[in-house]
Amino acid sequence: MRRVFKIEGKHKLNGRVRVSGSKNATVALIPAAILSKEGPVTICDVPNISDVDCLTILLKELNIEVFQNAQGHLIIDPTNMKNTILEHNAVTKLRASYYFMGALLGKYKDVKIRMSGGCYLGPRPIDLHLKGFEALGATVDYDRGLYHIYADELIGDRIYLDIASVGATINIMMAAVYAKGRTIIDNAAKEPEIIDVATMLNKMGARIRGAGTATITIDGVESLTGCFHEIIPDRIEAGTFIIMAAAAGEDMVVENIIPQHLESLLSKLKEMNVDMEVNIDNVRIHGGNKLKAVDIQTQTYPGFATDLQQPLTALLTQAEGISTVRETIYAERFKHCPELNRMGANIIVNIPSSTIAGPTPLYGVEVTATDLRCGASLVAAALMADGVTTIYDIEHIERGYENLDGKLNALGAKMWKEEVE
Numbered sequence: 018m019r020r021v022f023k024i025e026g027k028h029k030l031n032g033r034v035r036v037s038g039s040k041n042a043t044v045a046l047i048p049a050a051i052l053s054k055e056g057p058v059t060i061c062d063v064p065n066i067s068d069v070d071c072l073t074i075l076l077k078e079l080n081i082e083v084f085q086n087a088q089g090h091l092i093i094d095p096t097n098m099k100n101t102i103l104e105h106n107a108v109t110k111l112r113a114s115y116y117f118m119g120a121l122l123g124k125y126k127d128v129k130i131r132m133s134g135g136c137y138l139g140p141r142p143i144d145l146h147l148k149g150f151e152a153l154g155a156t157v158d159y160d161r162g163l164y165h166i167y168a169d170e171l172i173g174d175r176i177y178l179d180i181a182s183v184g185a186t187i188n189i190m191m192a193a194v195y196a197k198g199r200t201i202i203d204n205a206a207k208e209p210e211i212i213d214v215a216t217m218l219n220k221m222g223a224r225i226r227g228a229g230t231a232t233i234t235i236d237g238v239e240s241l242t243g244c245f246h247e248i249i250p251d252r253i254e255a256g257t258f259i260i261m262a263a264a265a266g267e268d269m270v271v272e273n274i275i276p277q278h279l280e281s282l283l284s285k286l287k288e289m290n291v292d293m294e295v296n297i298d299n300v301r302i303h304g305g306n307k308l309k310a311v312d313i314q315t316q317t318y319p320g321f322a323t324d325l326q327q328p329l330t331a332l333l334t335q336a337e338g339i340s341t342v343r344e345t346i347y348a349e350r351f352k353h354c355p356e357l358n359r360m361g362a363n364i365i366v367n368i369p370s371s372t373i374a375g376p377t378p379l380y381g382v383e384v385t386a387t388d389l390r391c392g393a394s395l396v397a398a399a400l401m402a403d404g405v406t407t408i409y410d411i412e413h414i415e416r417g418y419e420n421l422d423g424k425l426n427a428l429g430a431k432m433w434k435e436e437v438e
């Protein structure tokens with residue numbers, strides 16, 4: 018039996034929806050918490066998603082106590098932690114499990130971990146992570162799917178990233194907090210999630226400056242302790258709901274956002290003629306405006322987020338004229354396009370770009386969520402479509418969106434889960 022989402026389209030969305038804590042920050046903050054040598058780390062506003070379940074399994078593999086209190090805070094206590102080989106199946110389900118490389122290398126100077134998994138979006142090498150570890154003095158061995166990274170000691174160095182990689186920036190930062198001397202990361206990624214991880218590590222006693230800029234400086238310390246930390250709102254979930262509001266909303270408010278994190282999306286939606294009011298911590302969207310075609314090019318932050326081009330493509334099917342999407346981060350991120358075409362879209366893919374002609378009427382059919390953001394794109398399309406859309410492989414969607422069906426139904430959508438053969 019397979020679980021599917023079923024969505025009856027053409028129901029207008031009204032009301033308020035609260036954005037959860039950032040998935041992309043959470044999957045780095047949880048491994049970062051194990052760097053504490055004294056006391057538990059309490060993380061609040063952790064989203065209830067399957068990626069967190071996988072990380073919790075890996076924490077328990079390391080003999081770390083982890084539980085949620087009555088307020089929903091995730092409490093991670095590494096007091097009795099043991100540095101064991103991470104080869105549980107949870108590693109291969111979650112690409113972000115590679116953050117345990119930096120955390121364990123930093124704390125123990127030795128880590129053995131299986132190759133990580135996650136959504137396939139084309140080649141996603143971790144060579145920048147490994148080069149960073151080597152620059153700090155580590156040796157990297159790889160044998161039959163298992164990485165062994167170790168060092169007698171880690172010594173700070175100046176590290177230039179060929180690509181401003183979020184994962185490499187965070188991983189090197191975590192390894193460097195216990196390195197001797199100063200580490201400088203040049204051409205560091207600037208995403209808000211990096212600032213969030215650095216903020217928590219600094220609360221624990223780390224000495225990190227420059228997070229959110231192209232140069233991050235880390236002065237090594239002897240010990241980190243526990244702390245209390247609240248995760249930033251999920252800018253991708255926020256963007257997804259804003260797109261869904263533009264697609265199917267009548268009068269809808271998306272709450273718990275940081276508008277600065279969404280400037281590239283909001284500017285494009287204004288260019289599309291979406292009626293919006295941007296406030297301190299929310300956006301109010303009024304539906305019904307005639308939409309205009311636009312051109313999108315994904316870029317590293319603060320440019321247009323690659324994670325939002327797929328959901329936005331669904332909205333572009335209803336815009337007047339020819340829109341283009343050029344993908345500069347993950348070349349394979351167009352698997353949503355054939356699925357949208359099944360629903361009536363008119364999209365031509367010529368990797369690494371796509372052309373969307375609109376507006377075209379959409380109708381409910383059976384489609385497959387090939388990855389997390391493809392799933393979000395299909396949900397957005399289904400909200401606009403005539404009839405009932407059936408979405409397969411919803412485990413991808415549940416990796417990154419907390420209670421998506423519950424939140425949309427509270428706004429007036431008709432969305433439910435079924436088991437099918």
